[in-house]
Amino acid sequence: MTALPGLPESPAVLTGFDLDRAWDVHSQVAVRPEPFGALLYHFGTRRLSFLKDPTLLAVVTSLPEHPSARAALAATGADVTVQRRLARALATLAATDMITERAEASS
Amino acid sequence: MTAPTATRLIDHFKLGLDAPICLTWELTYACNLSCVHCLSSSGRRDPRELTTAEAKAVIDELERMQVFYVNIGGGEPTVRPDFWELVDYATEHKVGVKFSTNGVKITPEVAQRLAASDYVDVQISLDGATAEVNDHVRGPGSYATAVRAMQNLSDAGFRGFKLSVVCTRQNVGQLDEFKAIADRYGAQLRLTRLRPSGRGADVWDELHLLPHQQRELYDWLVAHGESVLTGDSFFHLAAFGDALPGLNLCGAGRVVCLIDPVGDVYACPFAIHENFLAGSVRDPGGFTGVWRTSALFAELRQPQTGGACTSCQHYDSCQGGCMAAKFFTGLPLDGPDPECVQGYGESALAGVVAGSAPKPSLDHSHRTERRARTSGPVTLTLSRRKPASACDESPLAGFEGLDQPSGSGCASGACGC
Numbered sequence: 001m002t003a004l005p006g007l008p009e010s011p012a013v014l015t016g017f018d019l020d021r022a023w024d025v026h027s028q029v030a031v032r033p034e035p036f037g038a039l040l041y042h043f044g045t046r047r048l049s050f051l052k053d054p055t056l057l058a059v060v061t062s063l064p065e066h067p068s069a070r071a072a073l074a075a076t077g078a079d080v081t082v083q084r085r086l087a088r089a090l091a092t093l094a095a096t097d098m099i100t101e102r103a104e105a106s107s
Numbered sequence: 108m109t110a111p112t113a114t115r116l117i118d119h120f121k122l123g124l125d126a127p128i129c130l131t132w133e134l135t136y137a138c139n140l141s142c143v144h145c146l147s148s149s150g151r152r153d154p155r156e157l158t159t160a161e162a163k164a165v166i167d168e169l170e171r172m173q174v175f176y177v178n179i180g181g182g183e184p185t186v187r188p189d190f191w192e193l194v195d196y197a198t199e200h201k202v203g204v205k206f207s208t209n210g211v212k213i214t215p216e217v218a219q220r221l222a223a224s225d226y227v228d229v230q231i232s233l234d235g236a237t238a239e240v241n242d243h244v245r246g247p248g249s250y251a252t253a254v255r256a257m258q259n260l261s262d263a264g265f266r267g268f269k270l271s272v273v274c275t276r277q278n279v280g281q282l283d284e285f286k287a288i289a290d291r292y293g294a295q296l297r298l299t300r301l302r303p304s305g306r307g308a309d310v311w312d313e314l315h316l317l318p319h320q321q322r323e324l325y326d327w328l329v330a331h332g333e334s335v336l337t338g339d340s341f342f343h344l345a346a347f348g349d350a351l352p353g354l355n356l357c358g359a360g361r362v363v364c365l366i367d368p369v370g371d372v373y374a375c376p377f378a379i380h381e382n383f384l385a386g387s388v389r390d391p392g393g394f395t396g397v398w399r400t401s402a403l404f405a406e407l408r409q410p411q412t413g414g415a416c417t418s419c420q421h422y423d424s425c426q427g428g429c430m431a432a433k434f435f436t437g438l439p440l441d442g443p444d445p446e447c448v449q450g451y452g453e454s455a456l457a458g459v460v461a462g463s464a465p466k467p468s469l470d471h472s473h474r475t476e477r478r479a480r481t482s483g484p485v486t487l488t489l490s491r492r493k494p495a496s497a498c499d500e501s502p503l504a505g506f507e508g509l510d511q512p513s514g515s516g517c518a519s520g521a522c523g524c
Contacts, residue, residue: 032175034125036116036119046203046267
């Protein structure tokens with residue numbers, strides 16, 4: 001896995017999460033926008049998650065438009081500290097199957 | 108006056124959302140059982156029950172509001188002839204279903220069908236880990252019915268259904284046995300609090316936990332963490348120390364509510380009383396109108412004062428406890444919970460005039476009473492376990508951008524499910 005500049009020193013939470021892959025919201029996940037961010041509900045695992053940050057919501061919903069999670073983060077224009085925090089959030093979402101790797105049509 | 112604004116997630120929930128996170132929908136007051144502690148005093152069907160078409164219109168509204176799922180209960184919801192039709196309609200409209208049942212209709216065929224759906228979850232009610240303890244409150248044969256249902260679900264390959272237990276003075280010593288039963292059938296254990304709601308008021312003095320049992324339950328929950336669901340119903344125990352998993356918030360009218368069999372909307376499933384009646388899905392604005400414009404819900408979403416509890420150092424933890432528990436024991440809503448772990452509830456209860464506590468507005472109990480209950484089963488002693496170490500905490504706790512709520516089902520616990 002290529003390191004994102006400024007990634008945390010001990011990226012345990014990033015294990016299994018590849019920023020350079022293409023990601024998508026899981027097909028069984030519903031996203032409900034809220035003033036604070038959004039509610040995410042996974043019908044398969046029956047887990048509910050709260051996105052407390054509108055920027056994180058924007059990143060999650062834009063994942064399908066970007067070739068990689070890194071590109072989706074960069075598109076926010078946020079500084080590195082914020083991007084690091086968002087990357088950790090994405091890794092958490094990946095670990096709970098809220099987002100999944102997108103199978104590319106061609107490689 | 109300016110409207111209150113929220114900065115923390117919990118404040119958003121306290122001020123209420125445009126739609127509930129999830130809600131409880133009791134489809135019928137009809138029930139084959141007569142549990143002595145039934146929160147909705149169920150038994151007989153109400154002739155004004157919502158029709159199939161009306162129920163489907165409610166589901167349409169829930170889909171538009173993006174309510175992810177409903178907790179369907181009753182009564183015994185599966186005795187409604189259109190029950191499966193409504194379940195199918197909900198899931199086809201992206202409204203997930205978790206339904207509570209005593210298991211009476213969970214045949215091998217039904218279990219097969221349930222196991223095949225990702226959008227339906229099942230909750231089997233059992234209030235004793237042995238037939239003796241369970242049948243004393245749920246009635247003769249109900250233990251065998253629940254066990255047969257769990258066996259059928261397990262045989263059909265349904266993993267992770269819920270085994271739901273109302274904690275009582277008589278079964279709280281059986282928590283390890285309940286966990287073993289859940290594990291045996293591939294289910295997840297869910298423990299909830301007994302409330303003095305419905306017929307629960309009649310048996311409250313006999314069944315509610317003794318102070319030392321509350322402590323033992325708290326320690327057991329801390330030791331088991333997120334592997335056991337609680338529907339966030341024990342937040343009054345947070346005053347013992349650390350908060351339990353969940354939002355630790357009374358969600359009534361803020362993030363949850365109840366739709367009853369005739370379409371009336373109450374602030375919470377444990378508050379079937381005219382004081383907590385917000386409106387009806389049969390009103391011109393439908394459920395959406397009730398949720399967004401009822402005066403009662405607007406009031407519940409105002410910042411609450413602690414009243415007599417304000418000066419207590421634990422108020423931030425327990426938030427004064429459960430509104431319904433206070434109401435139906437005759438206590439003021441801005442004072443201590445009757446089961447306040449600091450003991451303030453007991454002294455407050457001493458000042459309640461006998462017989463003055465409000466009665467539920469509705470009673471659908473069977474008119475023929477069950478055979479008189481004899482003396483209760485032997486109360487068991489709970490073995491103590493050390494709480495889990497701090498190392499067992501979820502690595503996600505405290506994450507800034509994302510709150511990872513506990514468990515599954517209503518993972519937040521915010522909705523009391």
